[in-house]
Amino acid sequence: MATMKDIARLAGVSTSTVSHVINKTRFVSEEISERVNNAAKELNYAPSALARSLKMNRTRTIGMLVTTSTNPFFGEVVKGVERSCYHQNYNLILCNTEGDTERMRASIDTLLQKRVDGLILMCSTLEGEKLDIFDQYPSIPVVVMDWGPIHFESDKIQDNSYLGGYLATKHLIECGHNEIGCITGPLNRHQALMRYEGYKKALKEHSLRINPDWIIESDFECDGGAKSLEALMSRGALPSSLFVCNDMMAMGAINIAHNKGVKVPEELSIIGYDDIHIAKYMTPALTTIHQPKYRLGKAAVETLLAKIDKTNEVPDVVQLEPTLVVRNSVKSLL
Structure with a gap:
């Protein structure tokens, strides 16, 4: 394997000059740089990433x-x-x-x-x-x-999960919904809690009652969304809409709604969170909160x-x- 000393010998320059040309640490004339680069090419020189990292401490x-x-x-x-x-x-x-x-x-x-x-x-x-x-x-x-x-x-x-939860719930309210449930993420996690707090803020701002029978904590996964909607259905009549705190759970909830004969959005409106790539390809295409x-x-x-x-x-x-x-x-x- 060729070294800088080999390049220096072939190019007729010092080893330090070769180092400056290869590492671009100091100005070297165009003529000498060309000689060094040609010599490196002729010798198939490959700089050592390890040696460079040790020298540059990076x-x-x-x-x-x-x-x-x-x-x-x-x-x-x-x-x-x-x-x-x-x-x-x-x-x-x-x-x-x-x-x-x-x-x-x-x-x-x-x-x-x-x-x-x-x-x-x-x-x-x-x-x-x-x-x-x-x-x-x-x-x-x-x-x-x-x-x-x-x-x-x-x-x-x-x-800003707090704002995102607020925007999702506010959109449901602006669409005329006053029965709004929520499938949250794990509330011991900051982002899940903030989305839930945003949901509660929007309801309070519009003087809408928070019905505990329409709120259930889940796990941010498809299965969690599916099981949560089943649990909500077992409690009695569903609300007209749900804020589901991420798109994966929304996907699971929509699947169960279809299996149980609940039409989305005709009988149950659902809004998700994250705007993952496949959200727009779901049936129906998912209204959601976009995270950049x-x-x-x-x-x-x-x-x-x-x-x-x-x-x-x-x-x-x-x-x-x-x-x-x-x-x-x-x-x-x-």
Whole structure:
């Protein structure tokens, strides 16, 4: 394998000059640069990423931890992270936690031992965890996504779930519905709780009663949405509409409604949350709250690189705003 010394010998220059040309760390005349590059090409020289990272104290690699889920939401966010890394000439190492605290700690330890330049965490099932491992690496930049209270210093990227829950419920009210139920996510998770609080705010603002028989806590998965609608039906008459706090649960609820002969939206209007890619291909196409998933991923990378480059050393919270997407799963009663 050719070395910089071999290139220097063939080009008739010093090894330091070769280093400056290849690493672009100092101006070198066009004529000498051409000689060096031609010599490198002739010798099939491939620079060592490891050697460069040791010299520059940077690996140009980012580690990302994400909770395993069947929800396409996570994949769409990861796509934004990966593409942004590519455009910034960074590599991405992706690890799944599968909701397991010990696996998350082991993954973080492995990534830090591999000298990643920073970490992106999207593990909302583990919010509130105390991660002592960051005490051993106090200088590692960390950006947290879609997480509640945390006990270590980091930047934070989040959507405004409170506003999103409010917008969803307000849309149902504006369509003439005054019987509005809610299938929530796990209320021990920050984003789920905020969506539910937004729902309650909209009802209170319009002097509508919250009927506890029309509210049920679920798990953000398709099966959870299906089982929740069955449970609501067993309690008695359904409301005219439901705010289902993510699209996966809405998909499960629509499936059960179809199986039970409940027509959506003619007999039951449903609005979801997230606007995953397949939402518009459901039958009926799902009215939902759009989360800017690609921009969430892009913002996470940009925020992390700002911290790595020390252009912003103060922990920051970047909040992206949700928007309403009207399709065909909500009937207007007006």
